[in-house]
Amino acid sequence: MFDELKKYKNTGAFNFKTSESLKEKCNAPIDKGGVYLIYKIVGDKEVLIYIGSSGQRNKDGTLKIRKGGMKDRLVNGYHPHRFGEIKRIKRHEAFPQQMQAANITELKFYWWVTYDDINSDFPTDVEAKLSKKYFEKFQKHPEWHKF
Template sequence: MFDILTKYKNNGYFDFEPDDKLVSVCNAPTNKSGVYLVWNSTCNGNKELIYIGRSGKKENGKIVHRKAGLGGIKDRLVNGHQFGKLPRKRIWPIIMLQYGIKKLTVSWFDTENDDPVEVERLLLNEILHIRGSLPVWNNQPY
């Protein structure tokens, strides 16, 4: 699954628990764009893919990185809004506690010169084809 991601050599992951500070545990780059996958790591010892997201886009042949705040993939993960108007650093702990999620694992990939919008689209299409549905956090506003 997600064979396209194997070509991106600048990648990493981190774990996040409701009591953590997202800005502290997030090791994603501040000067790169790409995609990230969020896994619920508390599903009976298995990981369940619950979200696919991206940071940045390609304009006029160049990758445009998110520059507000921290910048790059890290800024999108920490300060990007999800489930309404709150940034992830505030809403993720609330949602995790509400749904009994003890730990998230976030995998991130610098998509280099590939458009993060296109890579995200390919990943979402692949999971839709495999599962017949999008990851739950891509699908629901909560």
């Protein structure tokens, strides 16, 4: 669905189950920014539930990379959808809780570095493009988005 991601060569993926450590499973870079897609595994299908990014545009037009990079965003970032929680909880805690509540046994994470020596696409711009494309196709946002 997202053919525009094919141009990014620095990419990876990993699966995650509630019995595992997200910090240990996550293989996203600690010094780069980019976009990521999170899918729930339903039988033998992957269903997209979240589109996200790590890295922001500085005022001088350069990329500001979060300390710990994309990995830290995925593991320790606060998810915008609080899954019914009042307080903000980090993803390594929130994801397993929500997976159990929603009867999801496994997630699949895909990530792409969008700003490096080869590409200079700001992660937030790429995320917006992917979110728009998804919305135009399905007339809704992925289920873990909160708008």
